Amino acid sequence: MRLTCPFCGSRGLEEFTYRGDATVRRPAATTTLQTDAQAWTDYVYLRDNPAGLHDELWYHGVGCRSWLVVTRDTRTHRVETVRSARAVALAERADGAA
Template sequence: MRINCPYCGPRGNEEFAYLGDATVRRPDPAAEDAAAQFYEYVYLRDNPAGSHRELWYHGGGCRSWLVVTRNIRTHEISDVAFADAGDKP
């Protein structure tokens, strides 16, 4: 599996560290139901068998956080972009 880093170009996946699902969002700790929201945020995942947006860190290269869109059934990568502030863990 090779990830086409927007900064470094195509690199082997051993240069990257995987964090996981990029669609979960850290909830507001001041919210009324913060405990329930944090439970979902920390533990529950869609785990789809298809297209998956996920966070990878290019620790062996430019040290950027990336949002990779990958088909989990085939490992085919359709999109790689820099993570923005909302995506970052």
């Protein structure tokens, strides 16, 4: 499998490290273990196992050292998109502010 880094171009998978589910969101800053232990338990331990398109975090450690959000079909391993995690986070922040 190859990933196309938005900064370095097409590279072999050995340059990247899979770092997990990109859809998991940390509980709000006001949520403490004392106020909502279940929210923290879910955040730390629970993960979905989707069949189909899924956003994943990858790290390009051998290349530009960028964090990437890779949208991949978990059934076929076909990569749909590779985006900078920073750009994704900024877009989500802008959408939330609107």
